[in-house]
Amino acid sequence: MRWTRAFIGLNFFYSIALLAALAPASIAVAQTANSAARFAVVLDAAHGGDDTGGRLASGQMEKAATLAFSVRLRSLLAARGMAVITTRESDTAVDPAIRAQIANRSKAEACLSLHATESGSGIHLFTSSLQPSQPARFLPWKTAQSAYVEHSIALAGALNSALLHDGFNVTLSRTALIAVDNMTCPAMAIEIAPLRGPDGKVTAEPDDSDYQARVATTLAAALLEWRLEPRQP
Amino acid sequence: MIPRHQKILFSVLLAAALIMTGVLWHLRQRAHQRLLAGEDSAPTKAPEVAPTEQATLLVANDADGSLLVQARSLPLPGDPNARARVLLGELLDLYAAPDAAHPVTGGASGVAQVFLLPVPSSKDSQNSGDELAVVNLTGNFAASHPSGLETETLTVLSICGTLRANLPHVTKVRFLVDGQQRPNLAGHADLTRTYLTADAVPTGGANP
Ligand SMILES: [Zn+2]
Numbered sequence: 001m002r003w004t005r006a007f008i009g010l011n012f013f014y015s016i017a018l019l020a021a022l023a024p025a026s027i028a029v030a031q032t033a034n035s036a037a038r039f040a041v042v043l044d045a046a047h048g049g050d051d052t053g054g055r056l057a058s059g060q061m062e063k064a065a066t067l068a069f070s071v072r073l074r075s076l077l078a079a080r081g082m083a084v085i086t087t088r089e090s091d092t093a094v095d096p097a098i099r100a101q102i103a104n105r106s107k108a109e110a111c112l113s114l115h116a117t118e119s120g121s122g123i124h125l126f127t128s129s130l131q132p133s134q135p136a137r138f139l140p141w142k143t144a145q146s147a148y149v150e151h152s153i154a155l156a157g158a159l160n161s162a163l164l165h166d167g168f169n170v171t172l173s174r175t176a177l178i179a180v181d182n183m184t185c186p187a188m189a190i191e192i193a194p195l196r197g198p199d200g201k202v203t204a205e206p207d208d209s210d211y212q213a214r215v216a217t218t219l220a221a222a223l224l225e226w227r228l229e230p231r232q233p
Numbered sequence: 234m235i236p237r238h239q240k241i242l243f244s245v246l247l248a249a250a251l252i253m254t255g256v257l258w259h260l261r262q263r264a265h266q267r268l269l270a271g272e273d274s275a276p277t278k279a280p281e282v283a284p285t286e287q288a289t290l291l292v293a294n295d296a297d298g299s300l301l302v303q304a305r306s307l308p309l310p311g312d313p314n315a316r317a318r319v320l321l322g323e324l325l326d327l328y329a330a331p332d333a334a335h336p337v338t339g340g341a342s343g344v345a346q347v348f349l350l351p352v353p354s355s356k357d358s359q360n361s362g363d364e365l366a367v368v369n370l371t372g373n374f375a376a377s378h379p380s381g382l383e384t385e386t387l388t389v390l391s392i393c394g395t396l397r398a399n400l401p402h403v404t405k406v407r408f409l410v411d412g413q414q415r416p417n418l419a420g421h422a423d424l425t426r427t428y429l430t431a432d433a434v435p436t437g438g439a440n441p
Contacts, residue, residue: 051420053380054379062380115381117379117380117381117382117383117384119380119381119383120296120298120381120383121296124382124383171297171383173386175382176428177382178423189382191382191383193381193383200296
């Protein structure tokens with residue numbers, strides 16, 4: 001009886017591992033066959049529920065600012081004909097592993113984890129600090145993103161250029177990213193920091209709706225261009 | 234009517250109780266005085282005459298996400314653990330300064346201890362010469378650290394980079410908060426993983 005249960009448990013574990021491993025293969029297929037028909041973007045509004053994220057100067061919590069930005073960007077992307085998948089639509093706690101699973105199931109061409117902060121200035125772009133690896137049928141969960149790091153860096157480069165072109169102050173770095181490191185799609189984190197003048201004084205907070213609208217418009221245009229760019233599968 | 238001998242016995246017992254109270258109070262005061270005197274005369278740490286040395290700090294800047302090299306002359310103790318703690322204390326003091334480019338309150342007291350442990354080489358479990366630094370931050374430092382992907386990442390990287398610049402044998406860094414493992418620093422930077430000091434290189438960081 002105990003053995004049967006253990007056997008079923010083991011089977012379940014292997015099925016999950018197999019599903020995770022097959023995801024990259026199917027993404028490759030989707031990119032070659034379907035990229036013209038369906039271009040999917042995952043928007044992951046970071047934090048939510050008990051995980052409030054940081055507190056912004058306006059008094060609003062980061063979790064609310066990221067959700068507002070996700071909603072704003074979603075409508076702009078949908079208006080440009082992209083399929084948008086979100087990891088949360090309300091103030092709910094979503095486990096990082098669930099966020100990655102949603103992203104991995106969606107076979108998206110871009111997975112964006114959205115943050116907001118009171119520190120620094122402009123837009124902070126981050127890709128995973130994992131070393132690039134060859135796509136394989138079996139990818140370890142903790143470092144699944146490693147097979148996509150090169151795509152992710154290319155995506156970050158495209159968004160960086162667009163943001164710089166539109167006059168934003170941008171920093172582009174690599175770091176260990178919770179949830180993003182488990183994603184099997186070109187993925188990155190976008191952190192909106194306050195807009196600052198030359199004297200360092202804040203001219204727009206990260207939850208300012210006009211500021212968010214400007215950033216979202218630039219990102220939507222950049223993703224539309226990224227969609228049309230020819231890429232290696 | 235209470236018998237006379239009982240009255241006498243009661244008076245004697247009452248007197249004894251009062252005297253005992255007085256004696257106990259006196260003893261307590263004496264013990265307290267002794268304790269205070271003992272604290273004063275306890276051997277304090279011998280005043281170390283640490284020679285002033287040239288140290289390199291990797292200082293974070295929130296404005297452009299950069300890690301800039303800054304040379305400082307510091308009295309550095311000989312013991313590597315104490316040395317590492319002094320270096321990181323100096324770095325955190327810079328961050329606690331009023332005009333800091335990477336503001337974090339708390340200063341040097343934010344690092345409780347640093348322990349350097351040998352990293353066994355992977356093939357044979359012999360000492361590779363490389364060291365793992367375990368940086369024990371205080372709960373107050375973590376609680377007062379600003380929340381954000383960039384600011385938290387910069388704190389972690391500047392600590393790793395400063396250790397590497399002065400103690401080249403330190404190849405890996407792990408973080409504890411009040412002696413315990415914590416999921417993240419202030420909501421973002423992953424504190425469950427081992428950081429490689431090679432990843433913390435001084436950068437311009439900013440876009441051209
Ligand atoms: Zn965040």
